Amino acid sequence: MTHGGGGRAMSVLIEDLFHRHLKNTILDQGHDAAVLEVPPGRLVMSTDAHVISPLFFPGGDIGSLSVHGTLNDVAMAGARPVSLTASFILEEGFPLADLERIVISMARAAREAGVPVVSGDTKVVEKGKGDGVFITTTGVGVLPEGVSISPAAAKPGQAVLLSGTIGDHGVAILSKRENLTFETEIQSDSAALHGLVGSMVDAVPGISVLRDPTRGGLATALNEIAHASKVGVMLDEGEIPVRPDVEGACELLGLDPLYVANEGKLICICDASDADRLLEIMKAHPLGQNAAKIGEIVEDADCMVVMKTGFGGSRVVDWLSGEQLPRIC
Amino acid sequence: MKYIKEFRDGKLAQKLALAIRQEADPDRHYHLMEFCGGHTHAIFRYGVQDLVPQNVEYVHGPGCPVCVLPVRRLDDAIELALKSNVILTTYGDMMRVPGTKQKSLIRAKAEGADIRMVYSTQDALRIARENPQRQVVFFAIGFETTTPPTAVAILQAKAEGLKNFSVFCNHVLTPPAIAHIVNAPAEPGEQPVKIDGFLGPSHVSSVIGWAPYQPAARDFRKPVVIAGFEPLDVMQSTLMLIRQINEGRHEVENQYTRVVTKEGNRKAQRLVDDVLELRRTFEWRGLGYVPDSALKIREAYVDFDAEERFALSPKESREVKSCECPAILRGVKKPTECKLFGTVCTPDNPMGACMVSSEGACAAYWTYGRKREAMAAAKGAAA
Numbered sequence: 254m255t256h257g258g259g260g261r262a263m264s265v266l267i268e269d270l271f272h273r274h275l276k277n278t279i280l281d282q283g284h285d286a287a288v289l290e291v292p293p294g295r296l297v298m299s300t301d302a303h304v305i306s307p308l309f310f311p312g313g314d315i316g317s318l319s320v321h322g323t324l325n326d327v328a329m330a331g332a333r334p335v336s337l338t339a340s341f342i343l344e345e346g347f348p349l350a351d352l353e354r355i356v357i358s359m360a361r362a363a364r365e366a367g368v369p370v371v372s373g374d375t376k377v378v379e380k381g382k383g384d385g386v387f388i389t390t391t392g393v394g395v396l397p398e399g400v401s402i403s404p405a406a407a408k409p410g411q412a413v414l415l416s417g418t419i420g421d422h423g424v425a426i427l428s429k430r431e432n433l434t435f436e437t438e439i440q441s442d443s444a445a446l447h448g449l450v451g452s453m454v455d456a457v458p459g460i461s462v463l464r465d466p467t468r469g470g471l472a473t474a475l476n477e478i479a480h481a482s483k484v485g486v487m488l489d490e491g492e493i494p495v496r497p498d499v500e501g502a503c504e505l506l507g508l509d510p511l512y513v514a515n516e517g518k519l520i521c522i523c524d525a526s527d528a529d530r531l532l533e534i535m536k537a538h539p540l541g542q543n544a545a546k547i548g549e550i551v552e553d554a555d556c557m558v559v560m561k562t563g564f565g566g567s568r569v570v571d572w573l574s575g576e577q578l579p580r581i582c
Numbered sequence: 583m584k585y586i587k588e589f590r591d592g593k594l595a596q597k598l599a600l601a602i603r604q605e606a607d608p609d610r611h612y613h614l615m616e617f618c619g620g621h622t623h624a625i626f627r628y629g630v631q632d633l634v635p636q637n638v639e640y641v642h643g644p645g646c647p648v649c650v651l652p653v654r655r656l657d658d659a660i661e662l663a664l665k666s667n668v669i670l671t672t673y674g675d676m677m678r679v680p681g682t683k684q685k686s687l688i689r690a691k692a693e694g695a696d697i698r699m700v701y702s703t704q705d706a707l708r709i710a711r712e713n714p715q716r717q718v719v720f721f722a723i724g725f726e727t728t729t730p731p732t733a734v735a736i737l738q739a740k741a742e743g744l745k746n747f748s749v750f751c752n753h754v755l756t757p758p759a760i761a762h763i764v765n766a767p768a769e770p771g772e773q774p775v776k777i778d779g780f781l782g783p784s785h786v787s788s789v790i791g792w793a794p795y796q797p798a799a800r801d802f803r804k805p806v807v808i809a810g811f812e813p814l815d816v817m818q819s820t821l822m823l824i825r826q827i828n829e830g831r832h833e834v835e836n837q838y839t840r841v842v843t844k845e846g847n848r849k850a851q852r853l854v855d856d857v858l859e860l861r862r863t864f865e866w867r868g869l870g871y872v873p874d875s876a877l878k879i880r881e882a883y884v885d886f887d888a889e890e891r892f893a894l895s896p897k898e899s900r901e902v903k904s905c906e907c908p909a910i911l912r913g914v915k916k917p918t919e920c921k922l923f924g925t926v927c928t929p930d931n932p933m934g935a936c937m938v939s940s941e942g943a944c945a946a947y948w949t950y951g952r953k954r955e956a957m958a959a960a961k962g963a964a965a
Contacts, residue, residue, distance in 0.1 A: 504586055506701075507940065564813050565592035566629020571949045574678075574929035 267375065270353055274360040277369040279336070287371035289336055292395050297332035299323055300391040308355065308385055311425045312441030313516070316359035319388040321445045321516055322467070324366055328447035329463045329519065331402040331454050332394030337363060339373040339390050344383030355386065366445040368392070394447075399458045406461040407482035411550040412528035414521040416449065416535055417442070417543040419471050420499040423513035428502065437498045444517030449538045453521065456534050462522035465515070472511040472570045474520055475558045485553025488560040488570065492547045512573050522550060589812030590628065598817040599633040605824050612638045614823055615913055616781040617760065619646035619941025620811040626950035628813035634820060641775070642946075644759055644868055644911040645783060647724040648675045648939035652865045654899035655752055656681040659721045662750065663687065663695035666892050669713060671706040672721040673728075674699045679935045682899045703735035710739070710747035719888045723752045727785040729877065730850040733857040736879065736886045750888040751879050754864060756783050757794045758875035763912060764802040766869070775913045779805040779823040781816065784838045791846030795834045803832045810838040857883055867901075867935065868911030907934035910943050917947040924948065 272280060279287045303319040313321075320337065327334045339359070343352065363370050370390075425441040446465065454460060462482070466474035471493070475486050495510050503510045517540060523531055528546055535541030548560075558570040606612060616622055622642050625631055631640060644650050660681055663670035670687070677688045677699060691697040696716075700706050703720060710718035722732045732749060739747040760780060768774040782795055787808045795806045805826035809819030819837040826833065836842055857880060864876030879887040901907065905927070906920035917923050917936065927933040929948060936942035 500586065562590075562628055563587070563592055564590050564595055564628040566632050568627050568629065568950050 263375065270349075270356055271373060271375070274353075274356045275363065275370045275373075277371065279369060279371040280373075285372070287336065287338070289371065289393070291335065294395040294397060297327050297330045297394040297396050298391065299326035299330075300389060301326055302387060302389040304384060304387050305426070306384065307426075307429050308351070310429050310441055311438050312422075313443035314355055314358050315386060315388055316355035316357070317362040318443050318516060319390045320359055320362035320366060320368075321443050323390040323392040324368060324445045324447055325465045325516075325519075327392040327394035328445075328450040329402070329465055330394070330396060331400040331450065331460065331463060332396045332447075333451060334366070334368045334392050334394040334447050336371045337368055337390050337392050339370050339388060341373070341375045342383055342387040342389075343375065343377045344385055345377055345380040347385050352386065355388075359388075362445065366447065368445075397454065397458070400454055400460075402460055402463050404462055404464060404478050404481040407478055407484050407522045407550045408461065409484055409550050409552045410525060411461060411522050412525045412546050413475070413486060413488070413548040413550065414523065414528060414531060414535065415471070415493065415545055415547045416446075416519045416521070416541045417517075418494045418496045418499065419466070419515055419518060420495060420503060420510035420513035422516040423470065424499045424502045426514070427506070439496070439498055439502065442515055442517035444540055446517065446519050446540060449535065449540045450519070452534055452538060453531055457523060457527045457531055459527070460521055460523050460531075462520070464520045466518060466520055467516060468514050469573055470510070470512040470514055471520070472509070472558065473573055475570070476572045478520070478522065479553075479556040479558055482550070483556060485551040485556060486548055486558040487551045488548035488558065490560050490562050492545050494543045494545055511570055525549070589810070589814045591814065594814055595633060595817060598814065598821060602634050602638065602817065602821050602824060605821065605828065606635050606638055607828060608635075608637065610637065612824055612827060613641050613776040613778045614638065614781060614820060615641040615643045615763070615777045615779075616809070616816070617643040617645040617756065618781075618783050618786075618811070619649070619939065619943065619946075620784070621645070621781050621809060621816055622943050622946045623941065623950075624811050624813050624816050626946040630813055630816055633817065638820065638824070641777060641913040642910065642916070642943040643763065643780075643913055644866065645725070645756070646936070646939050646941035646943070647728070647754070648679055649907065649911055649935040649942050650754060650759075650866045650868065651676075651679070651723055651752055651935070652867045652899070653681050653901050654865070654897065656687075657685075657897055657899045658894045659750060660685055660687060660690045660695075661894060661897070662719060662888065662892055663690050663697050664693065666717065668717040668719045668892070669696045669698060669709055670719050670721055671698050671700045671709060673701075673723065675939050675941075676721065676723060678932065678938045680902070680932055680938070682897070684902070684933075703731045707735055707738060707744070707747060710744055711742075714746055717746050717748070717891075719892075720747070720749045721752070722749050725754060725756050725783065725786045726789045726854075729753045729854050729858065730789060730847075733853045736857050736883050737853070739886055740883060748886050748888040748891050749879060751858070751877060753858065753877045754866065755875050755877070756786050756790075757798060758872055759866065759869065760795065760806075761798045761802070762869055762872045762875070764798065764804060766912075768914070769909070769912075772909065772914050777804060777913065778827050779807070781809040781819050781823070782806040782834070784808060784810050784815070784842065787838065787842040787846065789847050789850050791844050792834050792836045792842055793844050793846075799832050799834050805832045806834045808834070808836045808838050808842050810841070856880075866911075868908035902933040905934040907936045907944075910936055917944040920944070
């Protein structure tokens with residue numbers, strides 16, 4: 254509790270751990286608030302709380318995830334992120350070595366993304382009143398002129414693009430959380446997508462919708478878009494990329510990859526005439542190599558997401574009620 | 583994925599659909615009960631009913647372990663978690679099933695009960711080892727498929743001398759349920775269920791084999807085809823049933839040969855037999871009390887029997903009025919014939935187990951059937 258008490262121990266924690274690893278000119282000024290030089294344009298801001306079990310998973314940890322998650326929220330407005338803030342809630346007794354590992358990972362993710370963490374806060378709660386560590390990050394970005402991206406902007410006839418394979422993050426987490434071991438270790442796809450978004454928006458400023466299908470997966474994100482835009486979505490099952498090992502794990506557990514979380518993928522809805530060009534740009538980027546056109550926006554007063562199955566029929570891809578739970582037998 | 587896509591091949595489905603159309607006699611109606619919820623979901627998810635003629639009708643049966651658990655047993659589990667300060671472990675599907683007054687395990691958890699979702703009995707044992715100061719109860723439900731892991735957990739707990747682990751045993755058996763569905767008189771005000779043949783349980787049969795269904799097939803003159811859960815399995819089994827019905831045969835046939843044998847898994851059967859024994863009678867939701875249809879923990883393992891370890895108080899359990907889950911489980915009503923379906927009762931606000939479980943008939947109708955019905959209605963209006 255002393256580390257959260259505001260005294261010397263807290264100051265040491267901040268200087269020795271957070272400032273040492275997250276070092277940059279704005280953070281180093283030591284203000285409670287960061288003073289930012291902002292380029293011209295409209296500001297985009299997003300905040301996201303990160304709670305995850307386990308804290309460390311194949312392909313990432315809560316530190317890198319807290320950077321990627323918020324940067325992606327900013328990027329899905331079509332904006333270029335410029336800075337982040339971070340708030341840590343630590344549970345008493347949480348090992349400092351684990352905290353340092355998380356902060357180093359966070360610093361690396363911020364450095365690779367080119368977006369500094371410019372301000373932060375730390376609180377410590379009593380043992381039993383937290384889950385190790387919670388991290389809330391806030392991101393600020395700038396929206397270029399001429400870009401207007403909104404979940405309510407999808408129109409019938411437009412194409413639905415996806416930047417890569419689905420379900421990797423959720424299955425990676427599940428494989429560690431439940432001690433389920435698979436023959437191949439499935440890595441989370443956790444990644445910052447603003448670089449990919451930047452090249453897409455530069456080429457086609459008229460993109461209608463961008464969305465990262467995180468919790469609830471592709472199915473939930475598409476249902477949200479369909480309801481916000483008052484349209485339907487027709488998917489083609491054969492075009493949706495799923496890694497064979499993720500598909501196998503989902504089969505084993507009775508889960509549907511359409512509902513499994515992603516942390517490094519995006520859905521893009523654009524005019525059909527721009528689809529091929531955007532796909533080319535996406536495939537040229539390391540985070541979009543498996544991009545595909547997975548369906549189209551259709552007129553539908555019921556705002557349903559429907560999928561043509563490889564079996565020759567069609568099925569509704571509905572909202573998920575609660576969590577997706579594995580079947581019993 | 584190898585051996586997944588092969589069983590969902592659209593071209594093969596068309597060939598099977600053609601064979602079914604050629605062999606189904608247009609002058610008769612085929613009522614085929616799919617016993618398992620896994621079949622129900624395969625039928626809806628892949629649109630199998632679109633591929634078979636209208637006179638081939640699938641009747642949804644009671645084969646969902648969550649759905650057939652009577653409310654009283656669920657209430658017992660909730661009381662155990664709330665009042666006995668135990669850690670209650672359970673498979674995820676049970677969490678949202680409403681008990682009396684809509685109380686579910688997930689609501690009890692929100693009220694402070696320590697209820698943890700597990701993927702296997704091994705997780706429940708691990709929790710017991712990690713919490714020696716707490717009593718850990720595994721809320722065991724399911725058909726013959728999930729019974730062997732429960733038996734193994736009890737044997738392990740005994741071998742390790744675990745004093746804080748017990749099982750609330752609710753395992754039920756499929757052959758008596760099939761016999762009961764055919765044999766039971768119709769409820770007052772209900773038409774008797776029409777069944778010409780059964781798509782028999784698949785994963786269950788991998789444990790007990792297909793031989794245990796022979797008495798029911800013979801005595802009630804109803805063909806049974808043990809059918810896998812993939813959509814092509816369901817279609818091939820449908821064709822096999824239609825052939826038997828046309829030829830007047832009533833045998834047990836095995837479509838799911840890649841997994842199921844006549845004898846089943848002898849080792850699993852021995853394990854179950856070592857630890858569990860028949861209950862003289864057990865209540866099923868929808869079917870009422872069915873003799874010799876469930877298992878309880880043998881006297882030799884009574885120390886691991888949660889029903890013996892914890893005193894559970896008798897209670898007035900009741901289901902939601904107007905909920906038709908019981909009639910749906912007997913195959914005499916369809917989900918859409920329930921007044922609550924899609925209005926009061928949805929997956930977000932379930933009134934009965936059939937709307938909650940991933941194997942429930944109402945959940946399948948709601949999830950996959952709504953668009954089909956809307957499209958059919960639109961077609962009808964246009965015509």
